[in-house]
Amino acid sequence: MIPAAFEYFTPSTVDEAVALLRDQPDAKVLAGGQSLMPVLRLRLAAPETIVDIGRIGELQGVRDDGDALVIGAMTPHSTVQADPLVGEHARLVSLATATIADPQVRHRGTFGGSLAHADPAGDLPAVAVALDASFVIAGPDGRRTVAAADFFEGVFSTALAEDELLVEVRVPKYTGWGAHYEKFNRVAQQWSIVAVAAAVRLDGDSIAEARVGLTNMGSTPIRASAVEAALVGRPATPEAVREAAALAADGTSPVSDLNGDADYRRHLASVLTRRAVLSAAGTG
Amino acid sequence: MTRITVKVDGSSFTDEVEPRTLLVHYLREQLGKTGTVVGCDTSNCGSCTVHLDGRSVKSCSLFAVQADGHEVTTIEGLAANGQLHPMQQAFHENHALQCGYCTPGMIMQSLDLIADNPDPSEDDVRLGLEGNLCRCTGYQNIVKAVRAAAAAGGAQ
Ligand SMILES: Cc1cc2nc3c(=O)[nH]c(=O)nc-3n(C[C@H](O)[C@H](O)[C@H](O)COP(=O)(O)OP(=O)(O)OC[C@H]3O[C@@H](n4cnc5c(N)ncnc54)[C@H](O)[C@@H]3O)c2cc1C
Ligand code: FES
Ligand code: FES
Numbered sequence: 215m216i217p218a219a220f221e222y223f224t225p226s227t228v229d230e231a232v233a234l235l236r237d238q239p240d241a242k243v244l245a246g247g248q249s250l251m252p253v254l255r256l257r258l259a260a261p262e263t264i265v266d267i268g269r270i271g272e273l274q275g276v277r278d279d280g281d282a283l284v285i286g287a288m289t290p291h292s293t294v295q296a297d298p299l300v301g302e303h304a305r306l307v308s309l310a311t312a313t314i315a316d317p318q319v320r321h322r323g324t325f326g327g328s329l330a331h332a333d334p335a336g337d338l339p340a341v342a343v344a345l346d347a348s349f350v351i352a353g354p355d356g357r358r359t360v361a362a363a364d365f366f367e368g369v370f371s372t373a374l375a376e377d378e379l380l381v382e383v384r385v386p387k388y389t390g391w392g393a394h395y396e397k398f399n400r401v402a403q404q405w406s407i408v409a410v411a412a413a414v415r416l417d418g419d420s421i422a423e424a425r426v427g428l429t430n431m432g433s434t435p436i437r438a439s440a441v442e443a444a445l446v447g448r449p450a451t452p453e454a455v456r457e458a459a460a461l462a463a464d465g466t467s468p469v470s471d472l473n474g475d476a477d478y479r480r481h482l483a484s485v486l487t488r489r490a491v492l493s494a495a496g497t498g
Numbered sequence: 499m500t501r502i503t504v505k506v507d508g509s510s511f512t513d514e515v516e517p518r519t520l521l522v523h524y525l526r527e528q529l530g531k532t533g534t535v536v537g538c539d540t541s542n543c544g545s546c547t548v549h550l551d552g553r554s555v556k557s558c559s560l561f562a563v564q565a566d567g568h569e570v571t572t573i574e575g576l577a578a579n580g581q582l583h584p585m586q587q588a589f590h591e592n593h594a595l596q597c598g599y600c601t602p603g604m605i606m607q608s609l610d611l612i613a614d615n616p617d618p619s620e621d622d623v624r625l626g627l628e629g630n631l632c633r634c635t636g637y638q639n640i641v642k643a644v645r646a647a648a649a650a651g652g653a654q
Contacts, residue, residue, distance in 0.1 A: 215539055222500065222517035222563060251559045252540045255520075264517070268564060292553070316629025317610060318544060321553045322560065402628045403542065 217254035221263045228352050228381055231267055235377040236354045238263040243379065245288060245327035248319045273326070273381065276300055282384045287326025292317070294325050304385045306393035306413045306425075310341045313395060316403045326380045329365070332372045332434075334469075335405035337397065339366055340435035344411045344427030347385045353378040366434040388425075391415045394493035396486045397429075400473075406430050407473045408482040410438075410462070412490035414445070421445045421495065431466040431483055440464050441487055450495035452488075459488035502566035506531065507575030515562045522546045524562035525572060533574040533602050537631075544630030547603035548572045554610035556629070573602035576609075585609055588647035589640075596634035604630050608644045618648055 221238065225231040235241050242261035244250055245268070253259045267273060273288035276297045283303055285294060294300055295311040314320055314328070314337050328338045329349070342349075342362040349360045351374060360373045367373060374380060397409040409429035415422045424445040426438040444458035463480035470476045499514040506529060513528055525531045525548070536558055537545035546558040549571040557570075576583035582590065585605050595601045604627065611618060611626035618626065623641045632640060 216520065216523070217518045219516065219518055222561075224563075247559055247561075247564075248541060251520075254518075255539050255558070266564065316544070317626060318547055318554045318556045318607065318629045319541065319559075321550075321555050402631075 215255045215257060218257060218260035220261055222266065223263065224266045224269045226269055228270060228272060228379060231265055231270060231379050232352050232354060232377065234263070234265045235379065238265070241265050243267055245330070246290065246323040248315070248323035249327065249331045249333070267379065279384070282386050285325050285383050285385060287324060287380045287382055289325045291320035291323050291325065295320065303387040303389050304345065305391070306341050306345060306388070306395060306411055307385060309393055310337045310395040310411055313337055313397045325383065329383065330372060330374060330380045332366055332370050333405070334369055334433055335430045337395070337406060337409060337429055340409065340427035340429040341395070341411045342383065343435045343437050344413065344425040345385055345388065347383050349383055350381045351378050352381045357381070363437065369433045388413055392494040392496055394490045396490035396493065398482055398486055408468070408479050408486060410483065410486040410490040412487070412494040414450070414491060414494045416450060416495060420447060420449045424491065426462070426487060426491070428462065428466065428483055431463070431468045431479060436466055438462050438487065445491065450492070450497045452492060455491045456488050459484045459491065462487040500563050502563055504562070504565050505569040507572055517561060517563050519562045520558055521560050521562045521565050521570070522557040525557060525570070531572050531574050534572045535599060535602060537599065542631065543600070544607060545600050545603040547606040547630065549606060549610065554607050573605060576605070584650060585647045588643040588650065592639050592643035592646055594636065594639040594643035596636045600630060600632040604632070604640055608647070611644065612648050616648060618645065620645065
């Protein structure tokens with residue numbers, strides 16, 4: 215189908231984009247369009263104004279900023295996936311990005327778009343939460359920074375106001391950490407039924423620090439803090455990791471849908487957590 | 499209406515389009531390039547795949563205005579001097595099409611895949627074509643064709 219008519223704007227700076235979002239009626243941001251276009255084509259949404267942020271240079275690319283990497287909101291998945299800085303300092307991001315959709319969608323879909331979209335089955339939100347990323351947001355009153363833990367508020371709902379733009383995401387460096395993204399789905403280009411993002415720092419044979427995030431185990435991405443605490447100081451052996459992973463579903467409230475009921479998802483969470491942590495530690 | 503200038507299959511076009519015109523509809527209905535087809539409303543099937551500045555995209559999932567100032571290659575831009583492109587030839591020789599509906603998209607995505615990975619394994623091909631659905635389920639021969647084209651140096 216063809217989308218409903220709209221007014222179309224292509225700002226070239228963040229300030230211009232924010233002014234348009236504030237001043238134009240019923241304005242919607244268009245990033246890579248890989249989630250928005252199907253919604254417009256099916257006329258599930260029909261905004262009066264589209265603000266295309268694809269021509270704003272400052273939203274593109276990855277840069278090194280000391281103890282963090284800064285990923286521009288409009289950086290396409292395919293660029294993030296292949297970026298050497300991301301591979302070295304935030305490998306979990308590269309690995310999770312590579313599992314998104316298919317090559318064509320990864321050429322257009324963007325890092326910031328995936329996070330702003332906040333689909334519970336999206337792969338990047340759990341990674342952002344696990345890695346304590348922070349979100350730089352521009353609005354009519356200037357810029358503010360929101361921690362990943364506070365950014366995701368519900369299904370398709372975030373801390374972004376309607377006149378705000380996600381500009382970039384700061385990901386602390388996890389240089390030398392092992393990482394793995396374990397995604398469970400059944401058919402090609404399918405979203406995660408459940409997925410687990412894990413990063414671990416080893417000290418000799420034991421786990422010194424761990425970060426674990428869960429995809430699609432609730433309306434927002436979830437940090438599996440109980441698992442993290444149970445891993446610290448333990449050897450990275452299948453037995454120790456299995457024990458810790460058994461805590462993965464604690465306090466979660468996954469949905470039941472055609473892909474699986476809530477109990478099945480809870481079971482998946484602990485199985486996938488075990489696999490993800492063992493692979494991240496290189497002992498899987 | 500918005501005026502756009504796009505290079506398509508080597509020729510430059512300047513046209514007035516409504517912002518809501520999908521790139522695939524611009525190609526088919528304004529330029530008459532009906533080689534690129536539409537198979538779904540959900541960005542899943544990949545039958546509309548073209549190259550935008552050399553990389554594969556689903557042309558149903560961007561607006562024509564987003565291609566303003568850029569370069570598009572469609573299935574119609576591959577054959578030269580009456581000769582099929584080596585990837586088209588490989589699809590022909592390996593019987594990689596049944597009804598042929600998915601074929602333009604399959605070929606455009608196969609070229610993107612081979613540009614990144616000139617010697618793909620069977621698994622590499624299947625993963626690289628993840629975004630292209632064949633409703634006739636003729637995947638065996640599609641994979642065979644892509645590997646044959648790769649072996650023959652068909653990346654160009
Ligand atoms: C077939 C298919 C399969 C997919 N499979 C997966 C998958 O397995 N896992 C996965 O994670 N994703 C998947 N996706 C979604 C893909 O990752 C999209 O790229 C992503 O969801 C949205 O990014 P985008 O840049 O395309 O955003 P758009 O579609 O342009 O925008 C999405 C939403 O975010 C808002 N928005 C975008 N950028 C900003 C910004 N900078 N500031 C404020 N608001 C903004 C828009 O207004 C819109 O509401 C799939 C998509 C398709 C078509
Ligand atoms: S028409 Fe199906 S993906 Fe474009
Ligand atoms: S040949 Fe018929 S859809 Fe693929």
